[in-house]
Amino acid sequence: MEKTYQCMLEGEEPPASDLLLVFGIFAGSALIWTPRLLEKLTTTKAGVKAAFMAYARTALAILEHPDQIIQPSTTSLVGMGILGHLLMNTDGFPIKVHLIRHRCLLMSRDLQIHRLDTAKAREERRIKGCDMIDVEVQRRAWWNMVASDWLLSFSGGPQEGAYTFQSKHMNVNLPSNTDDELITASGVQQEFPLSVPTAMSAFFARVQGSELCRDVIDALPSIMLDSQECDYETILGLDAKYQxxxxxxxxxFKLDTASIEQSRQICKERPYIAWQRVSIHFSLHTRLCRLHRPYHLEGITNPKYAYSHTSCIRSAQKVLELRRLMDEIAVGVGLSPSRFWIVMHHVFFAALILAMDVSFxxxxxxxxxxxxxxxxxYQTLEQSKQESNYLMEGIQKNLQTLMSTLHKTRPQTSGAGSRVVQSGVFAETGQAPARLGESSTTHEGGGDGISVQPGSTMAVDEGLDLGMVNDLDQEGWEQLWSEFVAVAPELDVPQWSSLLEDVDFNPQLDAY
Structure with a gap:
């Protein structure tokens, strides 16, 4: 960043890769604003949201400029990685994230990062010399891509069941477990065991969690493709790996009371550790819930699968508990979980599992x-809509998927037509109910952004409001719950499985 500003002060044009990285950092700073920061900068929520969009669009424009191609470099790779991560968790740009990720992979291969630590590469560095800061950053960038890919393979959505990065096709050591200040151009001054907290501790935990996701996909290829029944012992074996x-x-990074007390001083010195601890377990319990979900309902009546029923419920409850803890910790680290749609996606999934269990x-x-x-x-999800139009669209779509599915199972009363809510007024109509997964939202614009407008006309049948996802108060959520409990038991196990597979905030993006 200093080099970029120095170039401008000297009247020179900074390299495009440097500008890409700088604007990505600016966009990230605008995304994680806090009320204290707004007050200090004398700005507003609308102001920082506009700043984020401006910085993100500028970074995208640099990346996609037809006459000034971003050349392969470590700086370019990191800049694209930051931009892709930010866009994944914010409004709009859905397909661009996948394009950026694929471009990162291609650039990494151009830079031969997938062969970074072969015997030949290490010998060349020894003879010719190298900047070890650059090498360490390349290792971090590579393993961040790998972990994201493997996590994506077991996160739901159309990407589930397959991954891109193959362990046998790369030779890249994990980065050093040390703080940035201890890495110099000549080498790493001091490296620590994983039992010692550093700025990289959560990075290693994330990679380890992604390896578990890869193991699941490798062990369950047939069930992911719906070709044959899985051996239940395999599920139990995978569960044991997670435990x-x-x-x-x-x-x-442990959640028991003794460990939290033992790490109190560490969290005081490194406040981000507390947030990382919650985030790590949030991700793990989301996957455990997903692992046992196919056997959850059957476990209610079949003792063979009772463990899956118990584990699925326990992990779903843990996800909701950890989401609450995120709000308590967020103030100290300047992060708001409600701004990250993937967090809310996992919350919705866990809440639906619990709701389904209570109905049975x-x-x-x-x-x-x-x-x-x-x-x-669900009220947390409703409140989170204020943070993101894209998140609002996801909440609406998922709740409408749920309610329209329940609507299909309800016996139809002869002669009873659907009703439509128009500006709060009920009217008789013959309009058909919304189809599975159909949203009442409308999209305006395209390309770089998405604007979601709540539909003004929403189908209702026999009191089952498919559009009641807009601005529900306590009474509205109680009504939604009553409808759910009344109709949910009529769904059989295959119908529930189909419904849960359809629950997805964004079918093009589903990664932690």
Whole structure:
């Protein structure tokens, strides 16, 4: 960044790769604003949102400039990686994220990063010399791409069940577990074991979590392709891997009371550790919930799958609990989980699992407590719509998918037509209900942004409001819950499986 400003001060044009990185950093800064920062800069939410869009569009324009192609370099690779990560979690640009990721892969191959630590490459560095800062950054960039790819393969959506990066097709060491200040051009001054917290600790935990996702996809290729029934012992074996991974996490990333107390001073010195701890477990329990979901309902009546039922519910409850903890920790690290649509996607999925379970077990001892958690989660989703038009679209689409599916199972009353809500007035009409997954939102514009407008006309049948996802108050959520509990038990296991597969905030983007 200093080099970029120095170039401009001297009247020179900075390299396009440097500008790409700088504007990506600016966009990231605008995305993680806090009320204190707004006050300090004397600006508003609208102001920082506009700044984010301006910086992001500028970075995209640099990346896509037809006459000034971004040349392969470590700076270019990092700049594209930052931009792709930001756009994945914000409004619009859906297809561009995949294009940026693929471009990162191609550039990495051009730079021979996939062969970074072969014997030949290491010998060349020894003879010719190298900048070890550049080497370490390349390792970080590579493993960040790999981890994202493997996590994506077990996160739902159309990408699930396949990954791009093959372990046998690369020879890249993991980066050093050390802080940035201890890396110089001549080498890493000091490296620490994983039991010692550093700025890279969460990076290693993320890579390890992604390896578990890869193991799941490798072990369950047939079930992902719906070609044959999976051996349940395989599911239990994969679950055991997840449990062992959580047991083996460094103490400062564990959630038990003793470990949290033991790491209190560490979190005081490194506030981001507390946020990372919650985020790591949020990701792991989301995958555990997904691993056991196919056997969750059957586990209610079939003792063979009882463990999956218990585990799925336990992990779903944990996801909602961790989402609440994110709000408590967010102030200290300047992050707002409600701005990241993938967090809200996982919350919706977990809440739906719990809602489904309560509808099948309405008299369970903790049914009322679960209902409260579900309603609280949906209200959190409703409030999060203020942060993002794109998130609002996802919430609307998923709730309408849910309610239209339930609508299809409800017995139709002869002669009873659908009703339509128009500006709060009910009218009789013969209009058909919304189809599965059909959204009442409308899209305006295209290309670099998406504007979502709530539909003014929404189909309703026998009191089942398919459009009640807009600005629900407590009474509205209670009504939604009543409709859900009344109709949900009529769905059989295959119907529930189909519904959960359709639940997706964005079918083109689904990664943690």
């Amino acid at each position: 062992k991974h959580m047991d083996d996490l460094p103490f400062f 077990n309405p008299h369970a001892p903790d049914a009322e407590a679960r209902k409260t958690k579900v309603l609280a989660a």
